[in-house]
Amino acid sequence: MAVHVKQLVEQYKMTVLAGEEGLSHPIELAQITRPGLELAGMFEFYENDRLQLIGSKEMTFFYWLSEHDQNIRVRMLFEKIPPAFIFTRNVEVPEVFIRFGKAFKVPVLKSQMKTNELFSSMYRYLSAVLAPRQSIHGTLVDINGVGVLIRGSSGIGKSEVALELVRRGHQLVADDRVDIYQREPGILVGEAPELLQKYLEIRGIGIVNVVKLFGASAYKENKRIMLAVDLVSFEEHSDYDRLGLEELSEKIFDTEIPCVTIPITAARSVPSLVEVAAMNARLKFLGTNMASEFNEALNHTIQSKNKK
Amino acid sequence: MTKRLFKVIDEAGLHARPASLLVQKASSFTEDIRIFYKDKTFTLKSIMVLMSLGIGQHAEFEIGVPGDNGEAILDALEEVLITHKIIDA
Numbered sequence: 001m002a003v004h005v006k007q008l009v010e011q012y013k014m015t016v017l018a019g020e021e022g023l024s025h026p027i028e029l030a031q032i033t034r035p036g037l038e039l040a041g042m043f044e045f046y047e048n049d050r051l052q053l054i055g056s057k058e059m060t061f062f063y064w065l066s067e068h069d070q071n072i073r074v075r076m077l078f079e080k081i082p083p084a085f086i087f088t089r090n091v092e093v094p095e096v097f098i099r100f101g102k103a104f105k106v107p108v109l110k111s112q113m114k115t116n117e118l119f120s121s122m123y124r125y126l127s128a129v130l131a132p133r134q135s136i137h138g139t140l141v142d143i144n145g146v147g148v149l150i151r152g153s154s155g156i157g158k159s160e161v162a163l164e165l166v167r168r169g170h171q172l173v174a175d176d177r178v179d180i181y182q183r184e185p186g187i188l189v190g191e192a193p194e195l196l197q198k199y200l201e202i203r204g205i206g207i208v209n210v211v212k213l214f215g216a217s218a219y220k221e222n223k224r225i226m227l228a229v230d231l232v233s234f235e236e237h238s239d240y241d242r243l244g245l246e247e248l249s250e251k252i253f254d255t256e257i258p259c260v261t262i263p264i265t266a267a268r269s270v271p272s273l274v275e276v277a278a279m280n281a282r283l284k285f286l287g288t289n290m291a292s293e294f295n296e297a298l299n300h301t302i303q304s305k306n307k308k
Numbered sequence: 309m310t311k312r313l314f315k316v317i318d319e320a321g322l323h324a325r326p327a328s329l330l331v332q333k334a335s336s337f338t339e340d341i342r343i344f345y346k347d348k349t350f351t352l353k354s355i356m357v358l359m360s361l362g363i364g365q366h367a368e369f370e371i372g373v374p375g376d377n378g379e380a381i382l383d384a385l386e387e388v389l390i391t392h393k394i395i396d397a
Contacts, residue, residue, distance in 0.1 A: 135357075137350070137351045154353035155335065176355075176356035177350070195362060196356055199356070201356045
């Protein structure tokens with residue numbers, strides 16, 4: 001996915017001071033650079049494919065320069081046509097930047113945020129929108145803070161499970177189609193495609209809006225996926241885990257996601273099972289493995305009996 | 309996998325009702341029927357997935373069916389699209 005400078009301007013409510021023509025420039029990298037060394041005259045490593053962020057540090061140095069050097073170096077910055085120059089909250093934008101912004105049609109922007117805040121926030125925002133995406137057939141629910149991706153063949157009841165989980169106070173993220181991207185290695189985030197946000201499809205009832213039915217707390221825009229639960233019908237699957245000692249995982253992009261398979265029968269309350277699977281994943285994350293604890297207790301009992 | 313290309317003629321695109329009937333028809337088969345749209349592939353057995361694609365007038369998409377029964381299933385799916393004037397007969 002490509003982002004244009006214009007989208008960034010809107011997202012961060014920045015003011016465009018010059019170079020409006022360049023608002024259609026694409027931003028291809030999430031990395032942002034602060035061109036301090038370039039202002040000092042070193043252009044060997046000038047990263048002109050990145051956004052250029054200028055804060056008080058760069059500006060203080062800029063005013064140490066003679067007007068002659070200011071002109072030369074700012075021109076050199078603009079000549080390579082970076083996507084945009086962004087000035088942060090506490091700095092005045094010098095006239096020379098406006099002048100070259102107009103001349104080279106490179107946007108000169110002013111933000112109301114502080115340099116460090118804007119730097120990390122923009123990096124996160126750009127990494128998210130620029131990350132490769134993958135659509136997965138499944139339903140994503142936030143269960144007490146654990147993002148659970150529920151998968152299974154059509155008609156097995158993913159949406160019905162999600163509906164019951166939402167009724168119990170959990171949050172729907174996406175039903176049936178989850179768009180997934182990797183925010184950073186190890187962090188996989190899922191969200192609904194725009195049109196489907198807040199909607200669930202329940203066979204026999206139709207399409208329902210969970211926010212209208214259950215209130216604003218029933219829905220979450222996106223969520224980190226921490227567990228995948230595969231629903232299978234009991235017959236087709238017979239070698240399911242009885243102990244929970246084995247830990248299976250699946251790789252999506254570069255991130256390993258723990259997986260559990262839950263066989264379904266009429267007698268099993270699937271929403272409760274999914275809820276417990278989520279809480280079990282949370283306990284493991286906090287360092288408690290219930291199955292291992294039991295296993296240790298069992299080994300201990302066997303050993304102490306052997307000693308007698 | 310047997311594939312067939314379709315082009316939407318309906319002004320309203322592949323709207324909710326025909327989309328739901330197409331999914332219903334696809335779901336009546338055990339095969340993993342896929343839709344190929346804009347370089348991506350999705351299941352054809354989910355109404356939400358199909359509608360999320362927002363397939364409009366003049367758009368083209370392919371349906372793919374694995375196995376030996378491909379042609380017959382594609383005929384059945386095509387009939388749904390023709391009946392609801394989504395594609396040309």
